[in-house]
Amino acid sequence: MIERIGRRTLRFSDPPRLLSAAAAVGQKEGAGPLGAQFDYVARNDRMGQKSWELAESALQRTAIDLALQKGGLTRDRLDLILAGDLLNQCAGSFLASLHAGVPYLGQYGACSTMAQGLALGACLTASGAAQRLLAAASSHFCSAERQYRFPLAYGGQRAPTAQWTATAAGAAVLAAPDAAKSSPLRITHAVFGRMVELGVKDANNMGAAMAPAACDTLAALLADLGAQPRDFDRIVTGDLGRVGADLLLTLLRGEGIDLAPVYADCGVLLFGEGQDTHAGGSGCGCSAAMLCGPLLRELQAGKSRRLVLAGTGAMMSPTTVQQGQPIAGICHAVVIERSGA
Amino acid sequence: MIERIGRRTLRFSDPPRLLSAAAAVGQKEGAGPLGAQFDYVARNDRMGQKSWELAESALQRTAIDLALQKGGLTRDRLDLILAGDLLNQCAGSFLASLHAGVPYLGQYGACSTMAQGLALGACLTASGAAQRLLAAASSHFCSAERQYRFPLAYGGQRAPTAQWTATAAGAAVLAAPDAAKSSPLRITHAVFGRMVELGVKDANNMGAAMAPAACDTLAALLADLGAQPRDFDRIVTGDLGRVGADLLLTLLRGEGIDLAPVYADCGVLLFGEGQDTHAGGSGCGCSAAMLCGPLLRELQAGKSRRLVLAGTGAMMSPTTVQQGQPIAGICHAVVIERSGA
Numbered sequence: 001m002i003e004r005i006g007r008r009t010l011r012f013s014d015p016p017r018l019l020s021a022a023a024a025v026g027q028k029e030g031a032g033p034l035g036a037q038f039d040y041v042a043r044n045d046r047m048g049q050k051s052w053e054l055a056e057s058a059l060q061r062t063a064i065d066l067a068l069q070k071g072g073l074t075r076d077r078l079d080l081i082l083a084g085d086l087l088n089q090c091a092g093s094f095l096a097s098l099h100a101g102v103p104y105l106g107q108y109g110a111c112s113t114m115a116q117g118l119a120l121g122a123c124l125t126a127s128g129a130a131q132r133l134l135a136a137a138s139s140h141f142c143s144a145e146r147q148y149r150f151p152l153a154y155g156g157q158r159a160p161t162a163q164w165t166a167t168a169a170g171a172a173v174l175a176a177p178d179a180a181k182s183s184p185l186r187i188t189h190a191v192f193g194r195m196v197e198l199g200v201k202d203a204n205n206m207g208a209a210m211a212p213a214a215c216d217t218l219a220a221l222l223a224d225l226g227a228q229p230r231d232f233d234r235i236v237t238g239d240l241g242r243v244g245a246d247l248l249l250t251l252l253r254g255e256g257i258d259l260a261p262v263y264a265d266c267g268v269l270l271f272g273e274g275q276d277t278h279a280g281g282s283g284c285g286c287s288a289a290m291l292c293g294p295l296l297r298e299l300q301a302g303k304s305r306r307l308v309l310a311g312t313g314a315m316m317s318p319t320t321v322q323q324g325q326p327i328a329g330i331c332h333a334v335v336i337e338r339s340g341a
Numbered sequence: 342m343i344e345r346i347g348r349r350t351l352r353f354s355d356p357p358r359l360l361s362a363a364a365a366v367g368q369k370e371g372a373g374p375l376g377a378q379f380d381y382v383a384r385n386d387r388m389g390q391k392s393w394e395l396a397e398s399a400l401q402r403t404a405i406d407l408a409l410q411k412g413g414l415t416r417d418r419l420d421l422i423l424a425g426d427l428l429n430q431c432a433g434s435f436l437a438s439l440h441a442g443v444p445y446l447g448q449y450g451a452c453s454t455m456a457q458g459l460a461l462g463a464c465l466t467a468s469g470a471a472q473r474l475l476a477a478a479s480s481h482f483c484s485a486e487r488q489y490r491f492p493l494a495y496g497g498q499r500a501p502t503a504q505w506t507a508t509a510a511g512a513a514v515l516a517a518p519d520a521a522k523s524s525p526l527r528i529t530h531a532v533f534g535r536m537v538e539l540g541v542k543d544a545n546n547m548g549a550a551m552a553p554a555a556c557d558t559l560a561a562l563l564a565d566l567g568a569q570p571r572d573f574d575r576i577v578t579g580d581l582g583r584v585g586a587d588l589l590l591t592l593l594r595g596e597g598i599d600l601a602p603v604y605a606d607c608g609v610l611l612f613g614e615g616q617d618t619h620a621g622g623s624g625c626g627c628s629a630a631m632l633c634g635p636l637l638r639e640l641q642a643g644k645s646r647r648l649v650l651a652g653t654g655a656m657m658s659p660t661t662v663q664q665g666q667p668i669a670g671i672c673h674a675v676v677i678e679r680s681g682a
Contacts, residue, residue: 002469004420008444010470051664079345080533088429089658090449094536098656098669103349103533105457105673108431108447116446120461127468128343129351192421192444195435315439317430323392328439332446 002126006224008191015186016125018336019132019173020071023293024063025285026141026167033272037294038168039066045142045167053087056140057095059285060085060169063292064096064136067171078102078173079130082121084113085138085284086165087147092138102134111210111239112193113137114170114288115311115332119190121174122334131179138169139283148203148318159204163241163267163282170288172296185299189225189335193217195315197328203321207244207267207279210312213329214240215251218310221333222257229259233304236295237331238287238311239267241279266290287311299338307336343467347565349532356527357466359677360473360514361412364634365404366626367482367508374613378635379509380407386483386508394428397481398436400626401426401510404633405437405477408512419443419514420471423462425454426479426625427506428488433479443475452551452580453534454478455511455629456652456673460531462515463675472520479510480624489544489659500545504582504608504623511629513637526640530566530676534558536656538669544662548585548608548620551653554670555581556592559651562674563598570600574645577636578672579628579652580608582620607631628652640679648677 003011022039030041040062047058060083068075081100083093084107097104109116117135124130142152144165150156175183196216200209214237222229229235240248245265252259266287267280291309298304310333321327344352363380371382381403388399401424409416422441425448426433438445450457458476465471483493485506491497516524537557541550555578563570570576581589586606593600607628608621632650639645651674662668 004469004472053660053664054666084447084449086430087658088660089427089451089656091658091661094656094669095661095666098536098538098667101535103535104671105461105533106449108425108449110430120446123468123470124464127464127470128345129464129468131345192446194442194444195439197439315430315435317428317432319394319429320432320436323394325395325436326439328435330445 002123008220009224010190012122012126012188014177015188016122016177017175017180017183018185018187019175019180019183020067021172021292021296022063022066022070023170023289024059025289029166029168029270032270032275034269034294037297038289052140052142053091056092056138056143059140060092060096060136060138063169063171064134067173071173073173075100075102078132078134080105080133082107082117082133083136084108086144109330109332110313110315111282111284112311112313112330112332113284114291115309115334118187118334119192119332122187122190125174125176132173132175134171134173136171137284137288139165139285141165141167144283158278161205161243161279163206163279164277165283166270166281166286168285168289170292172292184338184340186337186339187334188337191217191221191333193331195328195330197326200327203316205243206282206314207241208247209314209327210240210329211244211247211251213331214248214310214312217331217333219255219257229257229262232262232306232308234264235259235262235308237265238290238309239282240265240312241267241282243279305338309334343464349561350565351531353463353467353529355518356529357463357518358516358521358524359526359528360516360521360524361408362513362633362637363404363407363411364511364630365400366630370507370509370611373611373616375610375635378638379630393481393483394432397433397479397484401433401437401477401479404510404512405475408514412514414514416441416443419473419475421474423448423458423474424477425449427485450671450673451654451656452623452625453652453654453671453673454625455632456650456675459528459675460533460673463528463531466515466517473514473516475512475514477512478625478629480506480626482506482508485624499619502546502584502620504547504620505618506624507611507622507627509626509630511633513633525679525681527678527680528675529678532558532562532674534672536669536671538667541668544657546584547623547655548582549588550655550668551581551670552585552588552592554672555589555651555653558672558674560596560598570598570603573603573647573649575605576600576603576649578606579631579650580623581606581653582608582623584620646679650675
């Protein structure tokens with residue numbers, strides 16, 4: 001069952017299993033430092049489609065199909081798909097699962113969407129509402145750029161604090177404990193995040209907008225568990241970028257928490273120094289692909305045993321920014337453990 | 342606990358309670374046949390805000406505040422808000438709860454969002470993941486019109502099959518069974534819908550795009566329960582409009598199900614004949630306000646005892662329509678009962 005411990009943390013006494021996962025990325029992401037650890041690297045970011053929006057949906061569908069394949073499952077074994085992305089009306093996700101024939105719940109948590117889907121999915125599989133479900137998220141540089149910023153061909157200058165929307169997708173299959181007894185990966189805890197808004201209005205500095213929310217959620221998780229950062233092998237945010245990651249460390253230090261020894265950020269990890277992505281990667285697909293690729297591989301290979309994914313998102317739209325509204329951050333966290341020796 | 346019965350229906354053995362609810366609507370909706378049954382009717386659809394988007398968020402916030410007030414609750418008693426709307430990046434909802442300080446999960450189910458939030462919320466409160474949570478949804482004619490169609494001042498002609506996006510919001514507080522023992526309203530069953538796409542590409546005929554999904558979900562619910570339509574006092578879709586409602590009756594008749602004696606549609610109920618809304622109302626706020634206003638009042642007053650809300654949505658965006666993609670429908674259903682004599 002699901003138990004609340006402390007103020008905000010959910011504990012799964014018989015934890016749902018993370019059965020299988022897959023990550024699909026674009027060319028630039030595949031050429032990054034962790035490129036070899038993604039399941040699929042596109043030869044062409046258009047994915048053979050007529051539009052960037054369809055390309056994004058094809059990338060998400062690829063991640064979904066590969067996750068199912070790796071778990072030895074077909075779509076009809078899923079009770080539910082929880083998916084989301086940055087496109088207006090979450091079009092990348094509903095197009096990806098349009099003909100899947102699986103019940104579908106669209107999620108919108110901006111770049112925190114993968115963590116939102118995993119936290120919600122863990123509750124649903126732990127409670128019997130679903131035996132097996134899939135959580136997915138995606139983003140695409142080209143569909144995001146033209147929706148949020150400028151037409152690609154315009155070649156607008158980017159601010160030093162700006163992040164680079166990743167062309168990436170991740171998908172993970174969660175299962176009820178009794179539906180996947182032998183699976184060693186499990187989600188043991190989850191924290192749903194609240195919006196935190198400290199007056200940031202600069203859409204080119206999402207890291208600053210999101211760091212306070214990451215601080216809020218991680219401080220709550222550690223306090224509720226009575227844990228120290230070192231009780232985890234890795235605490236990973238996704239995706240604050242370099243600016244936000246530095247801010248988070250500073251904010252947590254103010255609360256007496258030193259995250260540095262175990263901390264990493266998906267946006268910082270995804271691209272190399274020479275890839276001209278300024279503050280790092282972002283987009284729903286960034287943390288989704290980093291988790292479903294490199295981070296879970298590390299767990300599976302026994303290189304780490306206990307991981308926190310703290311997915312971060314910026315609650316804004318081009319319209320709200322144009323209307324002068326502040327940008328709130330949000331951060332949902334899940335604890336993923338590998339059982340056994 | 343949550344038990345799966347038949348193919349797709351979830352049954353809550355100790356059902357979560359529907360503690361309180363409120364509906365807030367615009368002037369035109371307030372002037373409709375059920376206007377007196379909404380908790381709040383705006384004197385001015387701009388709600389004293391600088392933009393239509395902020396007006397929509399103010400309307401949703403009004404519904405949330407009234408629902409809490411009617412339940413004798415303050416925000417800090419909520420563990421979670423599940424909310425969504427039609428605006429890009431679900432801006433109406435995140436703006437409405439920006440400073441609530443409550444964990445927040447953005448939902449995107451197009452016009453089915455209220456039913457999606459209630460079905461998901463029922464799972465979360467039934468399982469212990471939340472003691473109390475709030476589900477909300479909204480839409481606003483003026484913010485939707487300029488985002489999906491034309492600038493308001495353009496005065497574009499509307500097709501006879503088109504629906505009128507309601508200026509409306511609804512909010513409902515769900516509670517775990519042990520947190521609200523005395524509350525007579527309970528959610529006993531839920532069905533998560535799958536996307537059904539039969540080739541409709543006309544964004545001015547959403548009813549036709551959504552009716553097949555409503556048929557899919559309602560047929561599954563009735564089969565799983567071994568029930569007839571007459572086992573319910575009302576089966577209400579939200580919102581197929583006149584065109585979609587007729588289609589649904591025809592489709593279900595093809596499956597040997599006569600829904601007519603207990604059937605109604607939120608989009609048909611919301612506006613009167615003389616209000617020039619063509620096929621009827623639509624928008625996330627339409628079914629949200631109809632449920633949280635007139636329909637729950639009927640249950641509370643003992644005029645009905647067992648209700649199905651089958652929230653229907655059309656999965657499309659202006660971009661996908663312009664790119665020639667077909668429009669899938671989706672339909673999530675909840676069964677709401679009043680206990681006691």
